[in-house]
Amino acid sequence: MGTNEExxxxxxxxxxELTDGKKVTCAIVTILTIKDKDYIVLLPLDEDGQASEGEVxxxxxxxxENDPNKEPELIxxxxxxxxxxxxxxxxxxxxxxxxxxxxx
Numbered sequence: 712m713g714t715n716e717e718x719x720x721x722x723x724x725x726x727x728e729l730t731d732g733k734k735v736t737c738a739i740v741t742i743l744t745i746k747d748k749d750y751i752v753l754l755p756l757d758e759d760g761q762a763s764e765g766e767v768x769x770x771x772x773x774x775x776e777n778d779p780n781k782e783p784e785l786i787x788x789x790x791x792x793x794x795x796x797x798x799x800x801x802x803x804x805x806x807x808x809x810x811x812x813x814x815x
Contacts, residue, residue, distance in 0.1 A: 725753065727768075727785065738762070742772055743800045749773065750797045751785065752804075769797045 723739040737753035744750075751772035755763045771786030788794045 724756070725751075725785075727753070736760075737768065740767060741801075741804055743797065743804060745796055745800050750788075750800075751783075752797075752801055767801070769794060769801070 724736050725739060726734050726736050728734050736756050738756055740752040740754050742749055742751050749772040751770050753768045753770065755766060755768065757763065769788055771788055773784040773786060775781040775783070788797065
């Protein structure tokens with residue numbers, strides 16, 4: 712993903728409220744599954760819908776199985792080992808994406 716790519720409305724986005732009350736719109740990059748747990752990778756966007764410089768955020772991700780229309784729950788990852796596992800899986804995802812792009 713280039714750093715100055717614009718996102719149109721067809722791309723999936725989610726709005727996150729930070730601890731200081733500020734709301735940030737993020738593009739959903741991918742959802743990763745590690746050891747039967749789902750994690751979401753988010754790319755923060757500025758007011759113009761531009762991606763921030765190389766920064767992605769990782770959160771635990773949980774959908775309500777009983778109500779698919781309900782907003783999924785995002786869970787802050789507090790454990791360093793768990794965070795590192797998600798970061799490693801994301802690096803692998805990026806490597807695979809680049810490999811697929813080279814094959815095309």
